[in-house]
Amino acid sequence: MLVSLEGLDGSGKTTVWESLKETYPEAVFTREPTESWYGDAVSRSISADDADPLAELFLYTADHADHLSRVIRPALADGDLVISDRYSDSRYAYQGATLADSTIDDPVAYVQSIHEPFTRSPDLTIYLDIDPETAAERSGKTNKFEQSAYLKRVQQNYQRLIDATPGRFVQVDASQPPKQVLTDVREQLDAVL
Numbered sequence: 001m002l003v004s005l006e007g008l009d010g011s012g013k014t015t016v017w018e019s020l021k022e023t024y025p026e027a028v029f030t031r032e033p034t035e036s037w038y039g040d041a042v043s044r045s046i047s048a049d050d051a052d053p054l055a056e057l058f059l060y061t062a063d064h065a066d067h068l069s070r071v072i073r074p075a076l077a078d079g080d081l082v083i084s085d086r087y088s089d090s091r092y093a094y095q096g097a098t099l100a101d102s103t104i105d106d107p108v109a110y111v112q113s114i115h116e117p118f119t120r121s122p123d124l125t126i127y128l129d130i131d132p133e134t135a136a137e138r139s140g141k142t143n144k145f146e147q148s149a150y151l152k153r154v155q156q157n158y159q160r161l162i163d164a165t166p167g168r169f170v171q172v173d174a175s176q177p178p179k180q181v182l183t184d185v186r187e188q189l190d191a192v193l
């Protein structure tokens with residue numbers, strides 16, 4: 001089973017993901033961007049304020065393709081539980097926002113369309129729900145994605161994804177104290193496992 005954790009920067013995904021390692025020690029814990037050289041290229045792009053948004057989309061997508069073939073598909077073939085800190089919805093929501101002012105009519109649909117022939121959808125996506133202002137504060141506004149106006153667009157895109165496939169998502173109130181967020185996530189996971 002493939003479970004993804006999604007949400008705005010600062011929503012607490014990594015905090016939850018780290019804690020889940022104790023709860024599910026047998027699971028495969030992974031993340032996007034990955035730690036491969038494709039992930040390194042993505043990190044360089046994140047730090048570049050003038051990165052071309054379309055070039056950046058393809059860097060993230062290359063990292064995802066490698067992640068799928070090297071980590072996700074083999075782990076699922078072995079019957080493992082896979083828990084990924086960010087996955088394809090991050091591309092739909094974030095690059096859907098960076099491409100909003102481009103010549104592409106419907107960037108979210110476009111980004112989905114380039115994934116559709118090869119990706120593997122998560123079985124469950126836990127969305128850590130937080131308002132963009134709190135998200136920007138918590139994440140420290142250190143990169144170009146961590147600004148509240150941009151995160152507002154990203155949030156709208158996530159909402160669109162949730163509305164399109166409500167059965168795949170569970171939402172957790174990420175404004176709660178960390179302990180309660182973790183309890184809610186564990187409850188949701190235990191219910192499906």
Ligand SMILES: Nc1ncnc2c1ncn2[C@@H]1O[C@H](COP(=O)(O)OP(=O)(O)O)[C@@H](O)[C@H]1O
Nearest residue numbers: 008009010011012013014015138176177178181
């Ligand atoms: N529920 C929470 N309430 C308050 N602060 C939190 C909560 N969860 C995480 N944080 C803090 O917010 C910051 C970002 O958390 P992090 O887990 O890295 O988020 P993300 O991976 O979604 O960007 C960290 O300083 C973390 O300690």
Ligand SMILES: Cc1cn([C@H]2C[C@H](O)[C@@H](COP(=O)(O)OP(=O)(O)O)O2)c(=O)[nH]c1=O
Nearest residue numbers: 009010014032033060086090091094095145
């Ligand atoms: C995976 C992914 C991340 N991102 C962005 C979100 C983050 O701002 C940045 C790095 O992701 P990440 O390291 O998960 O940041 P955080 O822990 O703060 O959420 O890359 C995308 O724009 N598209 C993607 O496909």
